[in-house]
Amino acid sequence: MDLLRFITAGSVDDGKSTLIGRLLYDSKNILIDQLEALEKSTKNRDDGSVDLALLTDGLRAEREQGITIDVAYRYFTTPKRKFIIADAPGHVQYTRNMITGASNASLIIILIDARLGVVEQTRRHSIIASLLKIPHIVVAVNKMDLVNYSQDVYNNILIEYSKVAKQLGLKEVTYFPISALNGDNIVDRSTQFNWYDGKPLLEYLEEVQLDNDVNLTESRFQVQLVIRPQTEELHDYRGYAGKVISGVYKKGDKVTVLPQQIETTISKLETGGKEVKEIFAPQPAVIHLAEDIDISRGDSIVRTDNLPQVKNEVEVLLCWMDEKPLQTGNKYLLQHNSRLVKAIVKNVAYKLDVNSLQQQPVEGGVKLNEVVKATIKTASPLVYDSFEKLHVNGSAILIDETSNSTVAAVMIQ
Amino acid sequence: MNEYSLNYLEQLEAESIHIFREVAAQFERPALLFSGGKDSITMVHLAKKAFAPGKIPFPLVHIDTGHNFPEALDFRDWLVKEVGALLTVRKVEDTIRERNLTEPKGKFPSRNWLQTYTLLDTIEEFKFDCCIGGARRDEEKARAKERIFSVRDEFGQWDPKLQRPELWNIFNGRIHKGENVRVFPISNWTELDIWNYIRRENIDLPSIYFAHDREVIAHEGQLVAMSDYVQPSVDDTILTKKVRYRTVGDMTCTAAVESTASTLDEVINEIISTRISERGETRIDDKVTEAAMEDRKKNGYF
Numbered sequence: 001m002d003l004l005r006f007i008t009a010g011s012v013d014d015g016k017s018t019l020i021g022r023l024l025y026d027s028k029n030i031l032i033d034q035l036e037a038l039e040k041s042t043k044n045r046d047d048g049s050v051d052l053a054l055l056t057d058g059l060r061a062e063r064e065q066g067i068t069i070d071v072a073y074r075y076f077t078t079p080k081r082k083f084i085i086a087d088a089p090g091h092v093q094y095t096r097n098m099i100t101g102a103s104n105a106s107l108i109i110i111l112i113d114a115r116l117g118v119v120e121q122t123r124r125h126s127i128i129a130s131l132l133k134i135p136h137i138v139v140a141v142n143k144m145d146l147v148n149y150s151q152d153v154y155n156n157i158l159i160e161y162s163k164v165a166k167q168l169g170l171k172e173v174t175y176f177p178i179s180a181l182n183g184d185n186i187v188d189r190s191t192q193f194n195w196y197d198g199k200p201l202l203e204y205l206e207e208v209q210l211d212n213d214v215n216l217t218e219s220r221f222q223v224q225l226v227i228r229p230q231t232e233e234l235h236d237y238r239g240y241a242g243k244v245i246s247g248v249y250k251k252g253d254k255v256t257v258l259p260q261q262i263e264t265t266i267s268k269l270e271t272g273g274k275e276v277k278e279i280f281a282p283q284p285a286v287i288h289l290a291e292d293i294d295i296s297r298g299d300s301i302v303r304t305d306n307l308p309q310v311k312n313e314v315e316v317l318l319c320w321m322d323e324k325p326l327q328t329g330n331k332y333l334l335q336h337n338s339r340l341v342k343a344i345v346k347n348v349a350y351k352l353d354v355n356s357l358q359q360q361p362v363e364g365g366v367k368l369n370e371v372v373k374a375t376i377k378t379a380s381p382l383v384y385d386s387f388e389k390l391h392v393n394g395s396a397i398l399i400d401e402t403s404n405s406t407v408a409a410v411m412i413q
Numbered sequence: 414m415n416e417y418s419l420n421y422l423e424q425l426e427a428e429s430i431h432i433f434r435e436v437a438a439q440f441e442r443p444a445l446l447f448s449g450g451k452d453s454i455t456m457v458h459l460a461k462k463a464f465a466p467g468k469i470p471f472p473l474v475h476i477d478t479g480h481n482f483p484e485a486l487d488f489r490d491w492l493v494k495e496v497g498a499l500l501t502v503r504k505v506e507d508t509i510r511e512r513n514l515t516e517p518k519g520k521f522p523s524r525n526w527l528q529t530y531t532l533l534d535t536i537e538e539f540k541f542d543c544c545i546g547g548a549r550r551d552e553e554k555a556r557a558k559e560r561i562f563s564v565r566d567e568f569g570q571w572d573p574k575l576q577r578p579e580l581w582n583i584f585n586g587r588i589h590k591g592e593n594v595r596v597f598p599i600s601n602w603t604e605l606d607i608w609n610y611i612r613r614e615n616i617d618l619p620s621i622y623f624a625h626d627r628e629v630i631a632h633e634g635q636l637v638a639m640s641d642y643v644q645p646s647v648d649d650t651i652l653t654k655k656v657r658y659r660t661v662g663d664m665t666c667t668a669a670v671e672s673t674a675s676t677l678d679e680v681i682n683e684i685i686s687t688r689i690s691e692r693g694e695t696r697i698d699d700k701v702t703e704a705a706m707e708d709r710k711k712n713g714y715f
Contacts, residue, residue, distance in 0.1 A: 001420055001421050002418065002419075002420060002421055002424075003420075003421035003424050003425075070558050070573065070574075070576060071558070072550075072554075072557040072558045073550045073557050073600070073601065074551075074557065075550070075551045075601075075603045077603075077605070081421075082421040082606075084601055096578050097578070099578065099580065100578045100579050100580060103580040103581045104581060104582070211418060214417075214418070216417050224431070224434040224435060224438055225434055225437055225438040227464060227466075227467050228467070229466060229467040229468070234466055234467075237466065237467075241434055241463070241464075242434070243427065243430075243431045243434075243582075248417060270465075272426075272430075272462045272465070273461070273462055273465030273466060280417040281417075282419070282424070282427050282428075283419065283423075283427055284426075284427050284430040284431055284434070284462075284463065286465075297438050321578045333587075335583055335585060336583075337582070337583060338435065338438065391581075392581070392582075395580070395581045395583070396583065397578075397580055397583050397585060399585055399587060404564075404585070404587040404588055404589060405577060406577045406578045406579070406580070406585045409578070409580050
């Protein structure tokens with residue numbers, strides 16, 4: 001059984017929480033006491049129905065205001081797959097929370113209210129999906145019950161959205177007509193759509209191919225820490241512990257340590273305390289090298305036949321996540337996986353309008369939730385691939401050294 | 414599936430080991446909060462794998478309420494020896510005495526809430542900058558919203574509205590002096606994932622997780638073990654039942670479930686077929702208000 005992490009995005013009131021509640025409820029992943037608590041909190045509703053949305057709103061302020069403020073994680077399992085849902089807020093004010101949820105997702109469900117069609121928020125969520133290179137896009141046209149399950153309404157939305165997808169270069173887009181409230185076409189096929197002959201949503205989620213989402217070609221490994229037990233029996237033991245970011249490593253592989261630019265070979269590989277012949281992404285591992293080299297946390301060990309970029313000045317897309325605006329020329333810490341370096345934002349070229357994707361001039365500082373193209377210079381070189389090519393080795397964060405906050409998502413170009 | 418793919422348990426394990434290594438590398442004085450339950454036992458197993466063949470590079474810290482199951486304490490001491498870890502125990506009883514706190518009263522006088530005082534004192538005493546906890550996001554609604562690296566202020570408080578963005582698998586553990594970070598390496602595991610992993614890895618557990626005869630009293634549909642810490646009323650009947658524990662906390666706030674499951678396979682089968690959640694079935698302390706956990710976390714709880 002494998003694992004699918006997905007995110008749901010939608011605007012206020014388009015039924016995102018109801019959809020999640022429905023997925024959990026209809027796949028029998030909600031338990032009796034949780035349902036009882038739910039019934040207790042919906043007792044005061046006029047129509048006496050159970051509000052599935054209340055299953056997902058965790059914080060008191062969220063229940064009071066009926067909105068989602070932060071990402072909540074939900075878990076459910078079917079006989080075919082384990083699922084982790086990042087239930088993210090849709091409102092523009094919480095874009096940074098949505099990016100938090102989207103950064104680890106391999107699929108996004110974008111909800112569209114059938115009555116409203118593609119709205120500003122749909123575009124913004126699609127742009128985030130394209131910025132973060134989420135491989136699988138699902139467009140769920142919800143509230144079909146409120147448009148009499150009309151095929152014309154559904155088809156028009158498809159045409160409208162496919163323009164957005166084309167403009168953004170979204171490749172794998174799959175569409176579903178649903179009613180989260182009534183459970184139409186979520187877990188089971190619905191009798192309401194005699195014109196729809198595709199799969200219900202859950203069946204697609206269970207079957208979508210995930211194998212190609214892990215890159216096994218470019219071999220990248222970054223050292224998290226050096227294991228040196230220094231005990232009597234392990235006196236000379238020196239292993240580099242880290243995670244295989246991508247690719248495969250085999251004993252005897254010729255590797256280059258970067259940014260030191262030193263070539264050597266792999267003498268031994270371990271995972272989980274056992275010696276193995278090969279390791280692959282995303283396994284945790286310990287690498288041993290044939291020669292003694294000065295290696296510390298954040299250094300990369302890559303296969304010599306396929307090298308990443310090594311530079312100390314990079315072009316990036318930045319999504320700003322702090323209340324305090326970004327100021328050009330300010331120094332920050334840049335964390336690229338486990339590598340922490342001092343960095344300076346040298347220049348901001350333009351701002352990306354997240355509703356139209358148009359490039360706009362930047363006036364004043366870069367504000368919360370804005371996406372900009374910028375140049376970053378680092379105190380020591382970064383060992384990276386472009387986010388486009390290999391997102392796991394092309395992403396980083398900026399940290400404000402004075403507040404310690406994470407202030408930006410960085411996608412290296 | 415190709416030959417280079419991990420199943421869901423291996424993916425969860427990979428994520429947790431990555432987190433443990435980040436903790437060891439980023440913090441000067443981390444500690445693993447060890448409760449004696451299956452989640453913290455699983456964490457010790459993961460930590461062992463993360464740093465093998467070296468030893469776990471941080472101490473296990475047990476905040477001892479004094480209301481533990483004796484089986485859990487025996488197991489703790491055995492495990493510490495087995496993995497060669499360092500154990501630090503701090504007792505809630507001492508905090509109550511030193512700080513002149515009021516002992517909870519009632520039929521099941523739970524010291525659960527008071528643990529927070531002892532925990533914050535222990536953090537202060539040892540200057541821990543990071544406490545690793547075994548909380549899972551599937552346990553409860555407030556937990557579902559917490560980051561893996563969760564920054565707490567000087568008072569140990571969690572501010573749910575001011576959480577750092579946590580992007581990709583990049584963890585920012587930088588803090589100011591006095592603050593500390595709670596790290597939850599098994600955030601993304603569910604109860605069933607833990608059990609399946611325990612079976613896969615042959616992890617030893619305290620005997621109370623399997624069916625055994627025990628004296629209990631029935632309280633609002635839950636079975637609470639008789640012990641020196643509970644105060645039964647005159648009309649309570651003490652029954653002997655075959656039970657097991659689904660979670661192991663204090664004897665005063667953890668309920669048993671009736672069961673005949675004596676092997677891991679049987680326990681897992683029962684959990685798959687149960688229609689009641691883990692906390693709902695076994696925790697006496699969570700039902701008080703809908704926001705009970707959120708309130709406790711804001712005050713410095715795990």
